[in-house]
Amino acid sequence: MSLRVESLGLVLPRADRQPVRLLDGISFTLGRGEILGIAGRSGAGKSLVAAALAGILPAGARRAGRITVDGQAPRPRDIALAPQRLDALDPLAPIGRQLRRLARGRRDPGGFLDHVGLSRNVARLYPHMLSGGMARRALLATSLASGADWIVADEPTVGLDPDAADHVMSLLGRLAQDGRGFVVVSHDLTRLTRISDRVLILENGHPVEIAPADAFTGDGTALSTVFSRTLWRAQLPDTVC
Amino acid sequence: MNWLRPLLLGRLLRLAWLLPLATIGLFTLVSLAPIDPVQAYIGDLSALVGPEQRAAIAATWGLDQPAPERFLSWLGGAMTGDLGRSLTYGVPVAEVIERRLPASLALIGIAFVLSFVLGTALGIAAAASRGGRVDRLIRFVAVTLSVSPGFWIAxxxxxxxxxxxxxxxxxxAAPPGLTAAETGMGDRLRHLVLPVATLSLVGTAPLVLHTRQRLLGFLESPAALHLRAHGLSWRRVAFGAGLRHALGPALALHLAGAGELFGGSVLAETIFAWPGLGQATVRAATGADAPLLMGIGLATLLFVFCGNLLADVAAQLVDPRLRRTTA
Structure with a gap:
C-alpha cells in the first residue's frame, strides 16, 4: 500500500538544442500514514516536484520516470495537490460549493471542514472573506474532499504567522495519521522536520539525499551530505544574526 | 442580499441628479437644431402657406416664446405626467410612446435573448476548440461582424x-394594407425575422469574443489548474466552474450594452420600416418635434439606466468581490 516514484523527471524540449532537465532522478516510496518532506533552497525545483506529482506540468514540459500507486498506474483522483497559491480557490464559489464540486456531491462538505479545524460556517463564505490561515486550511479541505489517498501540499505555511504555520503543520500530521500519505513541500525546514518521517533535499532539480527527519538535529552531523548540513545549519537560530 | 439595497439606493440617487441634467441637455440640443419645425411641418406646401399662417402655427405650438420659458412650461407639464403633444403625429407624446414602445421592446427583447444565447454558445465553442478550425472560423465571423455597420448587415x-x-x-410589421391586429401570428413572426436577425448579429460579436476570452482566462487560472490537479476533466472544469466565470461577465456586458441595442433598433426600424419607437425618433428628429424628442429621450434614458443597473446587479450577483454593503 504505497506511492512509488521512480526516477521522476521533468524535461522541457527545445528546438535544435539540448532539452532542459527541470527535474531529474527523483525516487522515493511513501506509505500510507507517512509524510515525506521536500526541502531545498528557493528555485531548487520543490514546487515543480509537487506539480509533476499532481500531473500539472508547465506548458510544453514532459514528465519522465514512473509513478505507481500500489503497483498500478495512478488514477486521476489518487493524487491531489494543495497548491501554494491561495488564488487556487475559485473566487466565485463559496467554499462549501467548491468542496461539493470535488466530492461530486457525495458527502456533506461540513465534514471536510471539521477535519481541517474550520467552522462549518466557512462553507458559506467566499475565498476573499477568509484569512490566509483559513484559506490554507480550506485548500487542504479541498484535497480531502477529492478523496485522494496521496496529498501533495505545496508550501502550506507560506505567508502565515508562526502560530498559524505551527497549526497547519500539526494539522498535516494529524491528517496523515488517518491513513493518507503526504508529500509536504516547504522551505521551512524546522517545521517540516517536526512532522515528516523523511525529508528529501533538492538542489537544481536533483535529489541530494533522503534523510530521516531525526537526522535534522543539533548541527546536522547525522546528515550525509555537506549541502544538507549547510541547509540545515542556515535554519538554526544562532546562525540567523 | 445586504449588498442590493445600497446599490439600488445609490443608483436611484444618481438618477435623481441625472434626470434634471439630461432634460436640460436634451432641450438645449433640440432648441439648437438647425431645423425649423414649422417649415418641416409644412413641407411641400411651402408656397401655399403665408407668413401670418406660419406665425399662427408657431404661436399654437408655443414656439414664439423664448427657449427657457418653453422649457419651464414643458417641465411643468412633465412633472404632472403631461409630456406635451407631438408636432409630427398630432397626438400626445405619451400616446405615441405607449403605442410604439411594445413593438420596439419586442424587437429589442428577442434580439437581446437571441444574441446572448448565440454569442455565449459560439464563444464557448471557440474556447473549446482553441486554436483549431472551429475557433478560427468563429473568431473570423465575430471580428468581421464587429466591424460591420448595422445598416450594412440589414x-x-x-x-x-x-x-x-x-x-x-x-x-x-405586417403585409401592406393590413394592420398588425389583422395579421396572423405566422405572418407577424415572418416580418420579425430580418429586423431581429440584424439586431442580434450586431449584438453577438462582442459576446463571442468576450465569452471565449473569459473562459480561456479561467481555464488557465490557478483555480482551474487546482480543479484539474484533483483529477477533474477539462470538460467538467469548463462546463462546471468555467461557465460561471464566462457567462456572468457576459451577461453584465450584454446588459450594459442595452443602450447600443436601443441605438441599433433605431437604425433597424428605419431600414425595415418597423413601427416602433426608433422609427418615431427619426421622424421626430427630422421634423424638429421637440416634445416627442424629449419624451423619447427620457424613455431611452430610463431604458439605458435600467440596463446599466441590471448589469451592476448581475455582475455583483455573480462576483461577490464586487459587492459593497455601503452606498
Whole structure:
C-alpha cells in the first residue's frame, strides 16, 4: 500500500538544442500514514516536484520516470495537490460549493471542514472573506474532499504567522495519521522536520539525499551530505544574526 | 442580499441628479437644431402657406416664446405626467410612446435573448476548440461582424433573403394594407425575422469574443489548474466552474450594452420600416418635434439606466468581490 516514484523527471524540449532537465532522478516510496518532506533552497525545483506529482506540468514540459500507486498506474483522483497559491480557490464559489464540486456531491462538505479545524460556517463564505490561515486550511479541505489517498501540499505555511504555520503543520500530521500519505513541500525546514518521517533535499532539480527527519538535529552531523548540513545549519537560530 | 439595497439606493440617487441634467441637455440640443419645425411641418406646401399662417402655427405650438420659458412650461407639464403633444403625429407624446414602445421592446427583447444565447454558445465553442478550425472560423465571423455597420448587415440580409431568395418580407410589421391586429401570428413572426436577425448579429460579436476570452482566462487560472490537479476533466472544469466565470461577465456586458441595442433598433426600424419607437425618433428628429424628442429621450434614458443597473446587479450577483454593503 504505497506511492512509488521512480526516477521522476521533468524535461522541457527545445528546438535544435539540448532539452532542459527541470527535474531529474527523483525516487522515493511513501506509505500510507507517512509524510515525506521536500526541502531545498528557493528555485531548487520543490514546487515543480509537487506539480509533476499532481500531473500539472508547465506548458510544453514532459514528465519522465514512473509513478505507481500500489503497483498500478495512478488514477486521476489518487493524487491531489494543495497548491501554494491561495488564488487556487475559485473566487466565485463559496467554499462549501467548491468542496461539493470535488466530492461530486457525495458527502456533506461540513465534514471536510471539521477535519481541517474550520467552522462549518466557512462553507458559506467566499475565498476573499477568509484569512490566509483559513484559506490554507480550506485548500487542504479541498484535497480531502477529492478523496485522494496521496496529498501533495505545496508550501502550506507560506505567508502565515508562526502560530498559524505551527497549526497547519500539526494539522498535516494529524491528517496523515488517518491513513493518507503526504508529500509536504516547504522551505521551512524546522517545521517540516517536526512532522515528516523523511525529508528529501533538492538542489537544481536533483535529489541530494533522503534523510530521516531525526537526522535534522543539533548541527546536522547525522546528515550525509555537506549541502544538507549547510541547509540545515542556515535554519538554526544562532546562525540567523 | 445586504449588498442590493445600497446599490439600488445609490443608483436611484444618481438618477435623481441625472434626470434634471439630461432634460436640460436634451432641450438645449433640440432648441439648437438647425431645423425649423414649422417649415418641416409644412413641407411641400411651402408656397401655399403665408407668413401670418406660419406665425399662427408657431404661436399654437408655443414656439414664439423664448427657449427657457418653453422649457419651464414643458417641465411643468412633465412633472404632472403631461409630456406635451407631438408636432409630427398630432397626438400626445405619451400616446405615441405607449403605442410604439411594445413593438420596439419586442424587437429589442428577442434580439437581446437571441444574441446572448448565440454569442455565449459560439464563444464557448471557440474556447473549446482553441486554436483549431472551429475557433478560427468563429473568431473570423465575430471580428468581421464587429466591424460591420448595422445598416450594412440589414441591407445584406434584405438583398439575400428578401430580394434574392424571396423567403422573407423586406419591411414592416405586417403585409401592406393590413394592420398588425389583422395579421396572423405566422405572418407577424415572418416580418420579425430580418429586423431581429440584424439586431442580434450586431449584438453577438462582442459576446463571442468576450465569452471565449473569459473562459480561456479561467481555464488557465490557478483555480482551474487546482480543479484539474484533483483529477477533474477539462470538460467538467469548463462546463462546471468555467461557465460561471464566462457567462456572468457576459451577461453584465450584454446588459450594459442595452443602450447600443436601443441605438441599433433605431437604425433597424428605419431600414425595415418597423413601427416602433426608433422609427418615431427619426421622424421626430427630422421634423424638429421637440416634445416627442424629449419624451423619447427620457424613455431611452430610463431604458439605458435600467440596463446599466441590471448589469451592476448581475455582475455583483455573480462576483461577490464586487459587492459593497455601503452606498
Amino acid at each position: 441591407l445584406l440580409l434584405i438583398a439575400v433573403f428578401a430580394v434574392g431568395l424571396g423567403w422573407l418580407p423586406a419591411c414592416c
